[in-house]
């Protein structure tokens with residue numbers, strides 16, 4: 336039996352546990368310092384076994400996954416490596432920053448274990464084991480940051496285990512990883528939070544701000560609802576990179592102010608054109624969340640029964656919708672529906688069907 340110990344069975348740890356649990360030859364043990372959490376993991380069937388004892392969880396483990404907030408990673412590593420570990424045990428983490436934990440692993444006594452940093456590029460604004468899903472990592476990228484001291488055999492073993500997540504494994508150097516995710520994940524979280532708080536301030540004097548906030552505001556601010564402790568740790572940990580990115584962001588914002596002061600129409604168009612083109616190239620269909628898998632948007636006239644008709648047509652053609660969301664709906668104005676499917680083939684069939692019914696489909 337291969338024993339997998341997961342420390343911190345929250346959104347990410349719980350999702351990994353669900354990917355491994357029930358697979359032949361794998362036994363998943365969850366750890367929490369809180370007895371009520373241990374009971375919850377067992378009641379929800381996320382792990383095979385759960386304990387509050389660090390030593391019991393780590394004993395004889397072939398793989399140890401550290402799925403706690405970034406600020407707690409090093410203390411967990413130190414506590415675990417002071418325990419008797421199985422020789423050749425692989426310790427990995429899922430932290431959203433990689434350089435500091437990699438550096439700490441290089442300077443500490445790993446007690447016969449091998450450390451390989453990891454970071455699944457999938458997640459959600461939700462947290463806790465309640466939000467865990469076995470589908471979270473499907474088709475997402477999963478970054479590994481092995482340094483030159485990591486034996487190839489260990490990297491191969493971890494890569495093989497992670498096949499159960501359905502993610503694509505990529506190797507990135509830890510420092511480069513932190514720069515890239517700083518720009519594509521951490522900076523957007525800061526911007527979303529700052530924007531929501533700016534509007535929250537206006538709303539204190541006029542609650543129409545909140546009432547009128549529609550698709551645009553929701554789309555750009557979903558991640559502002561992310562877990563405060565998890566994000567406190569990420570931002571503090573990656574602050575050198577983030578301070579540089581924020582300087583560049585400030586310069587970009589000032590440039591936009593100049594364009595507006597000048598009333599420069601062509602530069603505004605140009606900014607939307609270049610941004611739109613780049614965004615079109617994002618690997619949209621590789622996202623790991625169920626709700627964001629294979630999507631299309633359709634314009635619909637705002638009249639009663641239209642949603643029912645679309646759902647019925649899809650059902651009649653045995654096309655399974657995984658989600659349907661009204662993005663915009665106002666009286667007398669065409670609305671937009673977002674339709675999500677679990678498979679490319681279902682999306683393709685839905686698009687053909689909806690177009691044949693004269694709906695306008697976008698991606």
Ligand SMILES: NC(=O)c1ccc[n+]([C@@H]2O[C@H](COP(=O)([O-])OP(=O)(O)OC[C@H]3O[C@@H](n4cnc5c(N)ncnc54)[C@H](O)[C@@H]3O)[C@@H](O)[C@H]2O)c1
Pocket residue numbers: 342343344345346347348367372402403404405407429430431432454455456457458459460461462463464562564565569
């Ligand atoms: N949320 C995301 O979208 C996402 C995506 C990829 C990676 N990560 C990384 O995964 C790790 C876990 O994040 P998550 O989103 O699963 O968080 P979560 O809050 O859902 O889970 C965190 C787990 O760690 C435990 N924990 C242990 N020590 C803790 C402490 N001192 N403070 C708070 N919780 C503590 C909690 O009980 C919980 O089980 C973080 O390092 C995060 O950077 C998060």
Ligand SMILES: O=C(O)C(=O)C[C@]1(C(=O)O)C=C[C@@H](O)C=C1
Pocket residue numbers: 430431455456457458459460461519520521558561
């Ligand atoms: O989709 C989200 O809600 C996320 O915040 C996921 C997200 C991201 O920014 O893309 C957040 C943190 C991670 O470390 C990896 C992925």
